[in-house]
Amino acid sequence: MRYGTLFLLLAALITPACATVILVPGQYPTIQAGLNAANPGDTVQVSPGVYVENLTMREGVTLRGSGWHNTTVDGGGLMNVITAPYGVLNYTIEGFEVRNSQQSGSAPGCIGIHLNPNASSGTKYVRDCWVHNCGHGIQVWNDFGGTANIEHNIIEDNLYDGFSPYLGTVNLINNTIVNNSRDGYNDWSGGGMVYIKNNVIAGNGRYGIFPHPSTPVQISYNDVWNNSGGNYMSGSPPQPFTPYPGTGEISTDPMFLGGSFGYYPSWGSFPVPGPSQSPLIDAGDPAVLYNDPDGTRADIGALFFDQTQHNVEVTITPTGLWVVPPGGGTLNYTASLINHEAAVVTCHSWVMVQLPGGGSYGPVLGPLSLSLPGSASITRLRTQNVPGSAPPGEYMYTAHVGIYPTTKWDSAAVPFTKQSAGDGSYSLEDWFCSDEAASPALETTALAAAEKPAMAATPNPFNPVTAIGYQLSAPGHVNLRVYDAAGREVANLMDGWREAGSHQVTFDASGLPSGTYFARLCAGNVTQTQKLILLK
Known part of the structure; x- marks a missing residue:
C-alpha cells in the first residue's frame, strides 16, 4: 500500500498541468505579462486593441490575437516587435497586426517578427498576421533542423525585405508579400529546404524571389510580378533564374x-x-x-x-427627393432583403457610396452579419446622413448582399445629388445611418436544419470577462462577433481559419454597460447565437 501511494504521488508530480487560456487584458494588463505567466500548451488570447509592446515568446505557447484588423502590436519604433529567442522552439503566433519596429540598423533589432531558435528541432507557425512598417517583415534565423510555417500573412511596406529564412525547413504558403523596399523573399545565406507556394510577391523595390544559390527551393503556384529588379534572381552578381518546378507560376x-x-x-x-x-x-x-x-x-x-452563392435579393426604395442641400442632410429609404431559398442563409449586407469624381467610399452602413430564415423577407426604414463637407455632385448609393467585402449576390443602387459647398474633409462617422443594426429577433433565429458548432460562454452571467468556447467538427473559416440588444456590433472576436477541434476566445466587456448581448458564431455556412448577460 505504501508503494502504491508513493507511485500515485510521483505520477501526480510529473503529470503536466492542463492547458489554460490566459486573457489579456482581462487577467493580465499587457501581452508580455500574459506570456510570462504561460506554460507550454497554454494560449494567450488577446482582446481587440492597440498594445505598444516589444514581445518575447515562450516555449510551447500559442499567442492569438482577435484578427489583424482588430488586435495590433506596435513596437513603438524600438527593437523587434515580436521575438522568439534561443531555445524557444515550438509556438504559434496568429491574428495580429504587427507594426513599427525599429526602422533602421542591422538585424536583428529591426524586424516585425523574428524567430531565432538556434536549435535543430521544433515547429513554428506564423499565420493570419499583417506585418508592415517595420525594418524587415518576418525573419527565421538559425533553425538548423526545425520547421517554420509562414501562412496567410500580409507582409507589406517594410524598409528592407518581406521574408527571410536561414536554415531549417520553411513552408511559405498563401502569403501576400508586396511593396517592400528591397526583396519580397531574401535567402541570404543558404540552408534548409524552402517551399514557396500560393503566394503573391509583387511590387517590391528590388527582387521578387532572391534565394541563395545553395538553398534547395521549390517554387510553384505563385504570382511573382512587377518587382523592380527582377522577379526571380539569384547569385552574385544577381542573374535571372527559372523557378523549379515552376508549376502554376504566373506573372501578372x-x-x-x-x-x-x-x-x-x-x-x-x-x-x-x-x-x-x-x-x-x-x-x-x-x-x-x-x-x-x-x-x-x-x-x-x-x-x-x-x-459561396445564394439567391438573396436586396432592394432600396427612396422616400422623397434625394437632393442634399449645401449644409448636409438626410436620405430616407426602405431597405428589404428577400431570401428566395428554402433554407437559412447566412450573409452580410453593406452600403457603399460612389463619389462624384469616381471611386467608392464606405461602407457607410455595415457590414451587417445576418441569418435569413428560408423564404423570409425583412424590411427596414433607414435614414442616411450626408455631411455638409461632402463635395457637390452626383452620387450613387449602393446596397449589397453577399459575403463582405468580395462577393456580391445582389445589389441595388439609387442616385442622389449633393448641392454646392463641401470640401471633402469628412469621415465615415459623418455618414452615420440610423437604425443601422439588424433586428435582434433576426440575429437569434434558430438554424433548425443545420448542424451547429457547439458553443458556450463561461462564466455567464459575467463581469467583465467571459471565455467563449466552441467546437468545430471540420476545419474552416470562423467569424465570432458580439452584438448588443439593439443588434449593434460591439466586438469582433475572431475572423480567420481554424482547424477542427476545441477553441476559445475572450470577450472583455470592460467598456460596456450591464445588459444582454449576443455572441454570434459563423463557421462555414452554419451559424449559432449565444445569449450573454453582463452584470456589473
Whole structure:
C-alpha cells in the first residue's frame, strides 16, 4: 500500500498541468505579462486593441490575437516587435497586426517578427498576421533542423525585405508579400529546404524571389510580378533564374480589390467569368489540402474570394427627393432583403457610396452579419446622413448582399445629388445611418436544419470577462462577433481559419454597460447565437 501511494504521488508530480487560456487584458494588463505567466500548451488570447509592446515568446505557447484588423502590436519604433529567442522552439503566433519596429540598423533589432531558435528541432507557425512598417517583415534565423510555417500573412511596406529564412525547413504558403523596399523573399545565406507556394510577391523595390544559390527551393503556384529588379534572381552578381518546378507560376497584375478592402482578389462580374476576374482566383495548388474555406480550389495570396452563392435579393426604395442641400442632410429609404431559398442563409449586407469624381467610399452602413430564415423577407426604414463637407455632385448609393467585402449576390443602387459647398474633409462617422443594426429577433433565429458548432460562454452571467468556447467538427473559416440588444456590433472576436477541434476566445466587456448581448458564431455556412448577460 505504501508503494502504491508513493507511485500515485510521483505520477501526480510529473503529470503536466492542463492547458489554460490566459486573457489579456482581462487577467493580465499587457501581452508580455500574459506570456510570462504561460506554460507550454497554454494560449494567450488577446482582446481587440492597440498594445505598444516589444514581445518575447515562450516555449510551447500559442499567442492569438482577435484578427489583424482588430488586435495590433506596435513596437513603438524600438527593437523587434515580436521575438522568439534561443531555445524557444515550438509556438504559434496568429491574428495580429504587427507594426513599427525599429526602422533602421542591422538585424536583428529591426524586424516585425523574428524567430531565432538556434536549435535543430521544433515547429513554428506564423499565420493570419499583417506585418508592415517595420525594418524587415518576418525573419527565421538559425533553425538548423526545425520547421517554420509562414501562412496567410500580409507582409507589406517594410524598409528592407518581406521574408527571410536561414536554415531549417520553411513552408511559405498563401502569403501576400508586396511593396517592400528591397526583396519580397531574401535567402541570404543558404540552408534548409524552402517551399514557396500560393503566394503573391509583387511590387517590391528590388527582387521578387532572391534565394541563395545553395538553398534547395521549390517554387510553384505563385504570382511573382512587377518587382523592380527582377522577379526571380539569384547569385552574385544577381542573374535571372527559372523557378523549379515552376508549376502554376504566373506573372501578372493580381487585380486586388484595393481601397479599404486591400488585398482581396476582385471579381466584378461574379459568378460570370470575364476580364474583371482576378487571375489569383482558383489559381493556387489544386490539391484539396490547400482548398479555400468555401471549398473551391485555392486562390493565390493571403486572402481569398469567397465563391459561396445564394439567391438573396436586396432592394432600396427612396422616400422623397434625394437632393442634399449645401449644409448636409438626410436620405430616407426602405431597405428589404428577400431570401428566395428554402433554407437559412447566412450573409452580410453593406452600403457603399460612389463619389462624384469616381471611386467608392464606405461602407457607410455595415457590414451587417445576418441569418435569413428560408423564404423570409425583412424590411427596414433607414435614414442616411450626408455631411455638409461632402463635395457637390452626383452620387450613387449602393446596397449589397453577399459575403463582405468580395462577393456580391445582389445589389441595388439609387442616385442622389449633393448641392454646392463641401470640401471633402469628412469621415465615415459623418455618414452615420440610423437604425443601422439588424433586428435582434433576426440575429437569434434558430438554424433548425443545420448542424451547429457547439458553443458556450463561461462564466455567464459575467463581469467583465467571459471565455467563449466552441467546437468545430471540420476545419474552416470562423467569424465570432458580439452584438448588443439593439443588434449593434460591439466586438469582433475572431475572423480567420481554424482547424477542427476545441477553441476559445475572450470577450472583455470592460467598456460596456450591464445588459444582454449576443455572441454570434459563423463557421462555414452554419451559424449559432449565444445569449450573454453582463452584470456589473
